[in-house]
Amino acid sequence: MADAIHINRRVRENAVNLSAALQSHMLKIFAPDARKELRRFSAGEAAELLGISTGFLRKLHFDNRIPDVHTTPGGRRHYSAADLMEIRRALEGTAKTEGAYLKGRRPGDKVQVLSFLNFKGGSGKTTSSIHTAQRLALKGYRVLCVDIDPQASLTTLFGYQPEYDFLESGTIYDAIRYDNPLPFSSVIQKTFFTNIDLAPGGLLLQEFEHETPRALIDNVQPPFFSRMAATLQEVEDNYDVIIFDCPPQLGYLTMSALCASTGVLITVVPNMLDIASMSQFLLMSADLLDVVSNAGASMEFDFLRFLINRYEPNDGPQQQVVAFLRQLFGDEVMVAPVLKSTAISDAGLTHQTVYEVERGQFHRNTYDRAVDSLNLVNDEIESLLQKAWGR
Structure with missing residues (x-):
């Protein structure tokens, strides 16, 4: 028992020290009470x-x-x-043709809801989702980012400190909880990025995973798989695209996002360990989706794509894995991969994306290669959205 208490205390000390160090790091990047600003x-x-x-x-x-x-x-x-x-x-x-420069929804178009997910952490879900959101926003789309990961990395990239800013309230959990949920509009934050709003994530989201089994027993309505979709209805008219950054687990949060989605992007790092993990993820997903579908959930997507992430074109084994995936899944594997790049990882050190940093901060070829890769991926996603709208 003494050992357990000692370990408990040490874990708490580490957590407190790390939190303080992270806050100090943020203060070095941003002045107190300052918010991020987007470059010109x-x-x-x-x-x-x-x-x-x-x-x-x-x-x-x-x-x-x-x-x-x-x-x-x-x-x-x-x-x-x-x-x-x-x-x-x-x-x-x-313009001679409608939508030549404003390509978002038109009357009759449904909002497009995209989920970025994978069972394995480190597959690039958050990096992919924020770069997609920012590229679409810069091209004139109205975007809502919904961070349903308790780790709240997406929220952090928008300049917030979830452990301080949303410790007790203010996350998406407030809108989907079973006990006295708040209007979704009350948790949406304007961001520094024109055309992007954010529904923040945070540790409180874990409560949804803990409370759902009891809610299922008590038959609380709407059930977990319908709560996210029902919540989105309040605000969906304000957006062209809604993007979910899902946690690296197939829990109730991820399932609720899937049931609200019109498109799914599964991020894949092209090595055999990740492919084996994804195989398990897909098998589990199929079983669980069968269950919620039989319970009345809508399971119709406009598209499902595998997004190759952290790809090194000169890596022979990676080339073989990508060829294997293309042979297996055909057109469901996106044409453009996200290249592995020091520009992407180095930008993340200051909680920024490649679209936010100045080109002069990197070697020109390194920066251009990263931007070109991300643009190809995100413009391919844009074409999927346009196709879903019948254009």
């Missing part, structure tokens, strides 16, 4: 995001068809995400 984009980046040439962008300014933007003494223009949205609206107003 160069004319080349702005043109690429808008889907026009840099020459046409210059002409738009010359003809006074779009608002002025921040300009350096040397005459270089830099565009905020808000500037890009203003330009989109201006261009859409004179």
